Amino acid sequence: MKVTPIHRGDDNVEVRDKDWGKSFDETNVQTGLCEFFSARDAPHLEDVLKEALDKLKDIKAYFETQKSFLFFASSLLFVYEADTTLPINLKI
Secondary structure: OEEOOOOOOOOOOEEOOHHHHHOOOOOOHHHHHHHHHOOOOHHHHHHHHHHHHHHHHHHHHHHHHOOOOOOOOOOOOOEOOOOOOOOOOOEO
16 A cells, blocks of 8 residues: 655655554554545545545445345455545545
């Protein structure tokens, strides 16, 4: 996973491997999400987070209502456009 630094003036890219992503659990996942979503400038971050929450609510509703499958674990991949001159275009 590549995460753009918080400081948008810096063009360096920080690279995170899958072990970084696997290191999170319910007690510290907020830290990882904050770092991931910090790539977008703060004025637009609220829009990105709102879109992410809306999509997560849809996924949650599916899991709460479907009765055909049993899920023991799953993963989510978040992809969004960090360039503020382009639409957010968040994918989960």
